Amino acid sequence: NAGVTQTPKFQVLKTGQSMTLQCAQDMNHEYMSWYRQDPGMGLRLIHYSVGAGITDQGEVPNGYNVSRSTTEDFPLRLLSAAPSQTSVYFCASGRRGVFGQGTRLTVV
Amino acid sequence: QQQVKQSPQSLIVQKGGISIINCAYENTAFDYFPWYQQFPGKGPALLIAIRPDVSEKKEGRFTISFNKSAKQFSLHIMDSQPGDSATYFCAASKGEYGNKLVFGAGTILRVKS
Numbered sequence: 001n002a003g004v005t006q007t008p009k010f011q012v013l014k015t016g017q018s019m020t021l022q023c024a025q026d027m028n029h030e031y032m033s034w035y036r037q038d039p040g041m042g043l044r045l046i047h048y049s050v051g052a053g054i055t056d057q058g059e060v061p062n063g064y065n066v067s068r069s070t071t072e073d074f075p076l077r078l079l080s081a082a083p084s085q086t087s088v089y090f091c092a093s094g095r096r097g098v099f100g101q102g103t104r105l106t107v108v
Numbered sequence: 109q110q111q112v113k114q115s116p117q118s119l120i121v122q123k124g125g126i127s128i129i130n131c132a133y134e135n136t137a138f139d140y141f142p143w144y145q146q147f148p149g150k151g152p153a154l155l156i157a158i159r160p161d162v163s164e165k166k167e168g169r170f171t172i173s174f175n176k177s178a179k180q181f182s183l184h185i186m187d188s189q190p191g192d193s194a195t196y197f198c199a200a201s202k203g204e205y206g207n208k209l210v211f212g213a214g215t216i217l218r219v220k221s
Contacts (some may be wrong), residue, residue, distance in 0.1 A: 004151075024149060030209065042114070042197055043152070050207075058208065090151050097142070099151030105172035 002026055004093045006100035013081040021103050022078040030072040031095055035089040036060065037102070043090065044053045048076055053071030081107045111135055112200050114212025121219050127185040129215045130197035134179065140202040142209070143172065145184050145218070146195045155196075188219045 007022045025032065033048035035058075045058030050067040063085060065077040078085060086107045091100045113132045123129045131141075142157035158165045158172040158181065165172045171184040185192055198212040 035209075035211075037164075038118075040213055041114075042213045043199075043209075044211070045208055048208060059210075092151075095207065096154050096157070097144070097152070099144075099153065101149075101151050 004091055004098055004100035006089075006103050008103060009101065012077070013105065015081060015083060015107060016085065017081050019078050019081065021077065021078075021089055021091075021105070023074045023093075023100060024072050025074075025091075025093040025098070026072065026092060027098065028071060029094040029098075030071065031093070032068070033092045033097075034064070034066065034074070034076045035090045035092065037090060038064070038087050046089075057065050062070070062076050078105075081105075083107045111210045112198060112217070114215060115196050116215060117213070118216040119218070121188045121217065122186075123188065123190060123221045125188050125219075125220055127183075127188045127192065127217055127219070129183045129196050129198070130180065131182065131200075132178075132180045133200050133210075135200070135202070135210075136179070137202040138210075139203070140201045141172070141174065141181050141207050142199050144197045144199065144211075146197065146214075152197060181203045184201075185217075188217075190219045192219045193217055193219050 004025045030051045034046040035043040037043045043047040049055045089103045111121045114158040120132045144152035169186045175180045199209040201209045
């Protein structure tokens with residue numbers, strides 16, 4: 001029972017590159033969400049999903065896309081990476097927020 | 109603007125002492141108030157949570173005090189231990205439990221042995 005699995009753990013991107021952060025959960029949770037964590041700002045909600053095929057924007061959605069084709073997976077796509085997207089990204093699952101270990105992303 | 113304000117930013121407490129972290133919120137529609145604990149390199153983990161129909165909730169050494177009229181809630185860690193050294197986040201949401209959590213900025217707690 002792995003809980004919430006995020007890959008990769010670390011990533012360095014060049015400005016303008018695209019990539020997908022993966023998130024998978026094995027708890028059959030309908031609700032999943034993505035947050036970014038920046039120093040002194042806590043965690044801020046990027047996108048969330050209340051079930052397969054249903055997604056919505058959070059507080060800071062610009063520059064990110066999501067889709068939810070299965071209950072288990074909720075990938076986060078960076079369309080054209082910018083230095084302002086350097087952050088630690090957390091995927092969370094379930095109503096009470098079971099968080100993954102995070103992906104530390106640096107955009108140079 | 110920050111909907112949940114957390115203080116202090118950092119806190120140093122002696123082993124065995126009481127750690128107190130405070131949060132204030134603006135949105136009166138919030139009805140779920142969790143606290144998360146985060147160790148370096150790890151994701152946040154739910155520590156304890158409260159709904160606004162009670163003024164206090166205790167789980168082991170951790171207690172949430174909630175003041176609905178003042179729109180404030182706080183985390184008390186009794187008999188603080190070096191293993192409690194971590195970053196603590198308060199959060200709030202409306203509706204069903206942890207939907208669309210709004211987090212405070214975090215408090216770095218260090219417990220000196």
